[in-house]
Amino acid sequence: MKIKQLSELETRVLDLIPRGIDNPISTNDLETLSKIDKRTIYAILDRLRRYKVPVCAIRTGAKKGVYIATTDEEKKRGTEAYIKQAREMQRSVRALNTADVDNWEQGVERFSNTLNGGLI
Numbered sequence: 001m002k003i004k005q006l007s008e009l010e011t012r013v014l015d016l017i018p019r020g021i022d023n024p025i026s027t028n029d030l031e032t033l034s035k036i037d038k039r040t041i042y043a044i045l046d047r048l049r050r051y052k053v054p055v056c057a058i059r060t061g062a063k064k065g066v067y068i069a070t071t072d073e074e075k076k077r078g079t080e081a082y083i084k085q086a087r088e089m090q091r092s093v094r095a096l097n098t099a100d101v102d103n104w105e106q107g108v109e110r111f112s113n114t115l116n117g118g119l120i
Contacts, residue, residue, distance in 0.1 A: 004051045009036055013044045017055060017066055023059050024065030024103045057081055 006014065012034050018025055031038050045066060048055045069075035073091040086119020100107075 006051075008046050009034075009040065010047060013041060014048060014053065017068050019068045021056070021058070021067055022063075022068045023075060024063055024067040030066070047072065054078070096113040 013036065016025060016030055016033050027038055027041055030036070030041050034041065036044070045055055054075050055066055056069045056075060057066045058064055058078065059081040066076070067074070069078050089108060
């Protein structure tokens, strides 16, 4: 396995991510503790995953955040949100690929409030 040398920022974020699914850290907390903006944190998390670090996320429930999977089951649970997101993105791509750029307005009707003389 080729060893990837992490940057200072990548190391700072990695060192804050807890091991195991039981105590995920929110991206807000990562931002506060690392003093790195959230956009950069998301980019670092993505890079760590590409470096094969099993950084997973929980996006629902009381304990939302990221963690490093310590078992295959934790890794499986942590990838569920990404699988769902990928499906949603594929649906959007299919819809865009079939959208009619000339006649799309014929397929939608704008909201109209007829109460109060049409004023909202």
